[in-house]
Amino acid sequence: MQPFTKLSAVAAPLMRANIDTDLIIPMGRYLMAERADMHRFAFEVLRYLPDGSENPQFVLNKPAFRDAQILISGANFGCGSSRESAVWALHGLGIRCIITPGFGNIFYNNCFQSGLLPIVLDEATVEHLAKLAASGNGGPFEIDLEQQKITAPDGQSHAFAVQPQRRTQLLQGLDDIGVTLRKSADIKNHRAADEKARPWIYI
Amino acid sequence: MSANTLFDKVWDSHTISSLGDGFSLLQVDRNFIHDLSGARALQALAEQGRAVMHPDLTFACPDHTTSTALDASHSGERYAKCVDPLRDLAHKQGVRFFEIGAHGFGIIHVIGPELGLTLPGSLIVCGDSHTSTHGGLGALAWGIGASEVAHVLATGAIIQQKPKRLRVRFDGQLQTGVTAKDLILYLIGRDGVAAGNGYAVEYAGPVVRSFSIEQRMTLCNLSIEMGAKIGMVAPDATTYAYLAGREYAPKDANWDAALAHWQSLPSDAAATFDLERSVDACQIRPQVTWGTSPEQVIAIDGHIPDPSAQPDPEKRRAYAAALDYMGLTAGAGLQGTKIDQVFIGSCTNGRLSDLREAAGVLQGQKVAAHVRAWVVPGSVDVKRAAEAEGLDRLFTEAGFEWRNPGCSLCVGANGEVVAAGKRCMSTSNRNFVGRQGTDSRTHLASPIMAAAAAIRGEITDVRAMMEA
Structure with a gap:
């Protein structure tokens, strides 16, 4: 497993609540795609138009966010089905960290299995970070797992919690x-x- | 000794060691694996050169991707990718495999209880979010991801953070035409899809006590739809009567010892919960979802909420998007909405009592000409029992298709889907965008509401047909 220590990356705001794992990876794709290909279908319904072309309105298709490695999203992210392919799809897309007011609990556990860092912050902070991310001109977000700290482009830092064994495993890639x-x-x-x-x- | 909840008693007795911050390493009693996450986990384990530590406590059944057509050949790409590896690796590792079409085969959350594998106070995991179903018998059961399945296969244990405790009491009496499904849909609608996040739920109160095991399983099944991985009902005489004589349930002296243990499990009177909720069951009418989240649900005689009346902007957006997807209008009722398909089945409502209740609505009437209606029994044993009492004939004579068991239209993993733009009244558990097929429209409801809709060809109030 790829270790997670520090990350300096663009954050993409996807501020809707209750993003379920069927939306992250539809069953048909989970079924037939190999793990390494799963990212091609991440957010398929949102990312592509019915004719198969990219939906320019979707945040990860916008030039400023194409290289985003951090996703900032609404509450209850990853609710629904236990399919771990949802994590594989996001990880394959380059997402290494998700910040939200809350996760679907099975998805939350699945994140750690692929070296993806799930961070829970209060709703007001998440809203604030999403606005900073959306403005797109403040530079990258810095995430330091060792220090359990996010530094936003406005220079403010926010502490986050992660269970010690999970933290150790992420840091060491175990x-x-x-x-x-x-x-x-x-x-x-x-x-x-x-x-x-x-x-x-x-x- | 301090007062404990049912959940705490089972959790604590399965704790091997504490990992700090509320995380524990827990012993697993039953690992149910299926053709999606189970097959992938066995493959991962094989690649790592690791063996299954407790093949005798692991049970494999390919329920997700197998066809439910009566004339299915059970071959092709899906089988090669999902079913065959599960079967081959299960055999190689000495894991019991329930063969398609044979006794014991079916949806894992249906067969576990009916075979007596699911026992009160046991710790059960499965790579499927509806594993909470087994809590209807007083088991501590939850859904896990494929890597966690591999972990359980390799170690016989699972790492988990201890959730908080939520008790939901259902008081009062159920009205005619109102089922366990309506109770839990109502609760999800009232409290929201994240209301149970971080909690293990115990369902209690007189309504739950009066419920059969199958009704209790329907309640527990939908726990995950309000964000709770775990739903439980304390075992009682109903539980013991259900289990007695089942194939893998304890026998003789073992039964006596097990019974004594089970009787010690219910929450102590003085036990406290982190959160308590209650529901007056008298107030609940038959429920139908109108949107693309299980919380977007109304009573059959209610009105679809207006997005613009929602104070929360995220809710406004979500409601408007759901109405657009579902092709419905704010302020309207659901009655009279024309449907194209009906699905009676799934781990939520695919048991014998569900089929009996649905068949009871038919009364010699025919399925509307434009409706394709399916009954998919939850297991081979459910199917055979239903056929023995003639339910299959009641359904087929009414114009339903009587199919083989499996997850089928609940999740569409077996190629059985609702076509784009088509509207399905479904007894399953999720109405997410694309859940039953790309651009499919799902209305979740009880088996009797689904049967009534099949007859009328539109969403209708089953109570009118019951009183008639």
């Missing part, structure tokens, strides 16, 4: 399985005790 397997003895002991306590679970 996936969950390797980290968990270090606790194999604990897992085995818990299971052995449980097999005695609840034998009916084991069929």
Whole structure:
């Protein structure tokens, strides 16, 4: 997994609430596309017009935001289906960080599996950052995971929270399985005790 | 000992270790895998050279991409990409695989409970957001992503942040024509699609106590549609009666021990919740969604809200976009809106009681000539049981297509979709843009409301047909 330490990048504002994972990646694409190709279909319904050409109104198609690596969005981002392909699609598109007042919880967990940093800030701050991003002339946003700090183009800094193990794994690019397997003895002991306590679970 | 909630009791007993900041490593009792995330996770594991740690606790069923047509050949590109790898890798790893069309096959959230794999107090995960369904039996169950599925396969455990506790009480009595589906749609409409975000929900109160297990599963199923990954109902005599004798449910001395354990699970009287909500069920009428989010829902005799009357600008935008997509008018009612398709099925409403209730509405009437109406039973066992009591004939004689089990039109992953611009009355769980097919229009409702719409050819109030 690609580590996440610091990011200096353009942020694209996509300020609508309840962006669901069907909208991020439609089922038909999730089904048939390879993980590495998923980004071609990210936000397909918004990004392209019915004739297949780019929708010039969509933020990520605008010249100022084509290289955006940060997405600023409305509340409940990534709600709905558990499909991890939504994260793969965004990651493939170059998005490394999403800032919103709230995430769909399954999507939130999925972000960490691909080295994508999900940041939750209060609604007023997100609105403010979105406005700065939309103005498009203030320079990049700086994100420092070590310091857990975003520095906006207006020079203001905003702290964000991330669970310590998640942070460590992102900083080092470690996936969950390797980290968990270090606790194999604990897992085995818990299971052995449980097999005695609840034998009916084991069929 | 301090007072605990059902959720806390199950969570705590499955905690292997604390990881700080409210995160825990938890033991998984049942890992259900399917042909989308499950197949991908098994492939990822194979690429990493890792084995499935507990094949005996892992159960594979290809429900998402398999055709529900009676004459399906079950071959082709989708099968090669999704079903075959799931089957091959499951066999290779010693994981039980429920074969298409055989006993045990069906939508995972239907078969888990009906086979007795889903048990009170068990911790269940699946790479599908409607895994909350299993909470109807008092299991702690939630949906995870493909990488998390691989993690569970490799370790038998899952990393998770402990959610807060929300209790929703349903008081009063259900009115005629009002179902569990209407209750939960009403709640989502009232409190919003993010109301449960960060919470594990326990559904309680006299209405829930009076519910069958299948009704409880419908409630829990839609928890994710209000943002909660987990929905639970405390086990009780109804639960134990449902489980007794099921194929994988405990037997003999194991049953006695299990029962004693299950009886200790309900929330203690003094247990506290981070948030409490209540609903007066008497006030609820049959619900139908009008928009492209499950919270965009009204009572059948209600009016579609006016976007311009919404104080929140984001809501104004979302409402206007939804009306445009759905081809509906603000201020109008939904009754009389012509429909093209009806779908009765899914992990929300594809169980035997759902089919019985829907069939009860038909009363010898025919599906409107312009409507294509489908019944997709939730599992092979549901299908066989329905056929044994003649429900299939009631449906087919009315003009419904009686199909094989699977996720089908709920998610369109098997090629079965609603055509662009067409309007479908659906017992499924999501009305998102493009969910049932590109530019398809979905109205979520209960099985009886869907059956009534099939007969009338338009969205209609089932209560009028029940009183007649």
